[in-house]
Amino acid sequence: MPLDEEAVAEIYREHGPMLRRVVWRATSDPNRVEDIVQEVILRVWKQAPEAENLRAYLITTARHLIVDQHRAAGRRPQQAQLVDMAESDSALDRALDQVLVEEALGRLQSNHREIVRYLYYERLTVAETSARVGVPQGTVKSRAYYAVRNLRVILDEMGVTR
Amino acid sequence: MTTGSDDLHVLLGAYVLGGLSDHDHRVFSEHLRSCRQCQTELGQVSGLPRLLDLAGPEGGPHLSDSPVAVPAPLLAEPDDERVATLLREVGRRRRRRRAWWSVVAAAAAVVIFAGGAWLGPQLFASPTPTPPTTHVAAAAVAGSQVRIDIALVTRGWGTQLDIDCEDMPKDGELALWVIDRSGKATSAASWRATPSGYSRVTGATALRPNEIQALEVRTATGRVLAAART
Numbered sequence: 110m111p112l113d114e115e116a117v118a119e120i121y122r123e124h125g126p127m128l129r130r131v132v133w134r135a136t137s138d139p140n141r142v143e144d145i146v147q148e149v150i151l152r153v154w155k156q157a158p159e160a161e162n163l164r165a166y167l168i169t170t171a172r173h174l175i176v177d178q179h180r181a182a183g184r185r186p187q188q189a190q191l192v193d194m195a196e197s198d199s200a201l202d203r204a205l206d207q208v209l210v211e212e213a214l215g216r217l218q219s220n221h222r223e224i225v226r227y228l229y230y231e232r233l234t235v236a237e238t239s240a241r242v243g244v245p246q247g248t249v250k251s252r253a254y255y256a257v258r259n260l261r262v263i264l265d266e267m268g269v270t271r
Numbered sequence: 272m273t274t275g276s277d278d279l280h281v282l283l284g285a286y287v288l289g290g291l292s293d294h295d296h297r298v299f300s301e302h303l304r305s306c307r308q309c310q311t312e313l314g315q316v317s318g319l320p321r322l323l324d325l326a327g328p329e330g331g332p333h334l335s336d337s338p339v340a341v342p343a344p345l346l347a348e349p350d351d352e353r354v355a356t357l358l359r360e361v362g363r364r365r366r367r368r369r370a371w372w373s374v375v376a377a378a379a380a381v382v383i384f385a386g387g388a389w390l391g392p393q394l395f396a397s398p399t400p401t402p403p404t405t406h407v408a409a410a411a412v413a414g415s416q417v418r419i420d421i422a423l424v425t426r427g428w429g430t431q432l433d434i435d436c437e438d439m440p441k442d443g444e445l446a447l448w449v450i451d452r453s454g455k456a457t458s459a460a461s462w463r464a465t466p467s468g469y470s471r472v473t474g475a476t477a478l479r480p481n482e483i484q485a486l487e488v489r490t491a492t493g494r495v496l497a498a499a500r501t
Contacts, residue, residue: 114358114362117357117358118354118357118358121353121354121357122354147356147357147360151360203325206322207325207326207331210322210323210325211331214326214333215332215333218404218405218406220406220408222333222334224288225288225330225334226330226334227290228285228288228290229288229320229323229330230328230329230330230334232290234290234291234292235290235291235292235295236292238290244408244420245418245420245435245437245469247278247435247437247469247471248420248435249285250278250281250282251281251420251422251435251471252284252420253285253287253288253290254280254282254283254284254285255284255404255422257283257284257287258284258312258316260319261316261319264319264322269322
C-alpha cells in the first residue's frame with residue numbers, strides 16, 4: 110500500500126472515533142457524521158500540514174466544516190440574516206467547546222476524573238473526597254494537582270486554548 | 272496531617288477545583304504571594320473552571336453514572352469497510368492532482384505518518400511543564416495495612432515516582448523497588464519510617480513508564496509491604 114494511503118488509514122484509525130463523537134454531539138445528525146469525519150481527514154491529509162498538533166488541526170478543521178455547512182444551510186432559505194447567523198455561530202462554537210471539554214474529561218485518567226467530579230462538580234471538600242474515594246487527603250490533593258495539569262495538557266492538545 | 276513547605280504547590284489543584292479547608296486555603300494563598308512558579312502555573316490553569324462549567328452541572332457523559340445514548344454505528348471502531356471507502360476517495364483525489372504535487376504529498380505523508388506515531392508523546396512533552404502522569408495504587412500484601420499511591424511522571428531522563436504512603440511501619444527503613452519487563456528489580460528510593468506512619472517521598476528510575484512492569488515497597492529486610500502492576 111502506498112505510503113499516503115497508509116497515512117490516511119492511520120489517521121482515521123487513531124482519530125476517527127474521537128472525531129465521530131465530537132461531530133455527532135455538535136451536529137446531532139448521525140447521517141452526516143461519517144461524511145464530515147472522512148472529509149476532515151481527507152482535507153487535513155491533502156493540505157498535508159506539518160502540523161505539530163494533529164488532533165487540534167483535525168478538530169479545528171471539523172469546526173470549520175460544521176460552521177460552513179451550518180451557514181450554507183442557513184443561507185438557503187433566506188440570505189439577509191447576518192445577525193442571527195453570528196449568534197448561531199457563537200452558539201455552535203460554545204456547543205463544540207462543550208463537547209471538547211466533555212471529551213477531555215473522558216480522556217482523563219479515571220482516578221483523576223473522579224477527583225474532578227467530587228471536588229468541582231459535586232462541591233465536596235478534600236476531606237469528604239478522601240472519605241468517598243478511600244485514599245488519604247494528601248493523595249486527593251496530589252491527584253487534584255495532576256488532574257488539573259493533565260486536563261490543561263489534554264485541552265491544549267485538542268486546540269482548546271482558552 | 273500537616274503540610275510541609277515542599278508539599279504546598281500541590282494545593283494548586285484543589286485551589287482551582289475547590290474543596291480546600293479554610294486552613295489550607297489560607298496557607299496556599301499566603302504561599303502564592305511569594306511563589307513565582309505557582310503564580311505561573313495558576314495562570315495556565317485558572318481558565319479551567321469556566322471550561323468545566325461548559326460541560327454542565329454534572330460534567331457531562333463521562334462523569335455521570337448513566338451511559339450516554341450514542342447511536343450504535345458511532346460507537347463501532349473504524350472498520351475495514353469504512354477505511355476502504357476513505358482510501359478509494361484518497362485514490363480518486365490523488366489522480367486529480369498534478370504530478371509535482373504528488374511528490375510533495377508523499378513527503379508530507381511521511382510527516383503525518385510519523386506524526387501519528389510520535390505526536391502523542393511529543394505533544395505531552397512540549398506545551399506545559401507538567402508531563403503525563405499515571406497514578407497507581409499499590410495493593411497491600413496479606414498481613415500489611417499500608418496505603419500507598421504512586422504517581423509515575425514521565426520525564427526526559429526516565430520516570431519520576433511520587434510516593435504517598437499512609438499507615439506505614441513506624442520504624443526502620445523502607446524502599447521502593449522498580450521491576451522492569453525482564454523481571455529485573457532496581458531500587459528507586461529509600462527512606463526512613465516516620466512516627467506518624469505517613470510520608471511523601473520522590474524516587475527516580477531511568478526506566479520509562481511503559482518499561483515498568485511492577486512496583487514494590489519493601490522493608491530493609493526485603494519484606495514486600497505492597498505491590499502494584501502497571
